[in-house]
Amino acid sequence: MGSQRTYGGISAEARRAQRRTALLDAALEIVGTLGLAKLTVSGLTAQAGLNERYYYESFDSRDAVLTALLDRIAEELAAAIVEALRTAPPDTRGTANAAVAAGIHLLTDDPRKARVALIAGMATPELRARTNQTVRVFARMVAAEGSDFYGLGDREPDPAIDFRATYLVGGLVQTLTAWLQDDLPMTRDELIEHTTDIFVLLGEDFAARMRDK
Known part of the structure; x- marks a missing residue:
């Protein structure tokens, strides 16, 4: 045997x-x-x-192949972001920039991954559903990391956290798709910096609102 x-x-x-x-x-x-x-x-x-x-x-089926490939890319993306956060500077912008840069670099250092994740991932209803599910997973990751960073973990769950996290991740997906299609005339470094600005802005604003309650 x-x-x-x-x-x-x-x-x-x-x-x-x-x-x-x-x-x-x-x-x-x-x-x-x-x-x-x-x-x-x-x-x-x-x-x-x-x-x-x-x-x-x-x-x-072909969808089964693409689903498995999308899942593998998502796992690589999550691992890259977690590792970046582990060694990120402790300040707000440093932390946000490390996570954003890690994610964008993972998807664009090998452009094939971005094309699969952001374009092929919308090819069929099944793949779109998988992509939407993945967006939700990363939104929950952003919400959890943000809550921990700002010391909000002990508070009652607030739907606004999930709203902002979903807005950030979903917006980044659309923005990165547009950038890959050359609809946004900026460098990758500029894309990372502008994305970091938005993450910091929404994160700091929400933390301030929670502290004022």
């Missing part, structure tokens, strides 16, 4: 995970450089260097 479970010292589960990763890497390359229309089973497996039967080992 052991020989059936391992090959070359690698378990069957590990080999399956490697093939899935190879397929997602191939999907990132195809969608990020050629566009969504070029994402086919034959094209995907050829790019990954795998037999087509291995596609069906992990996925049952």
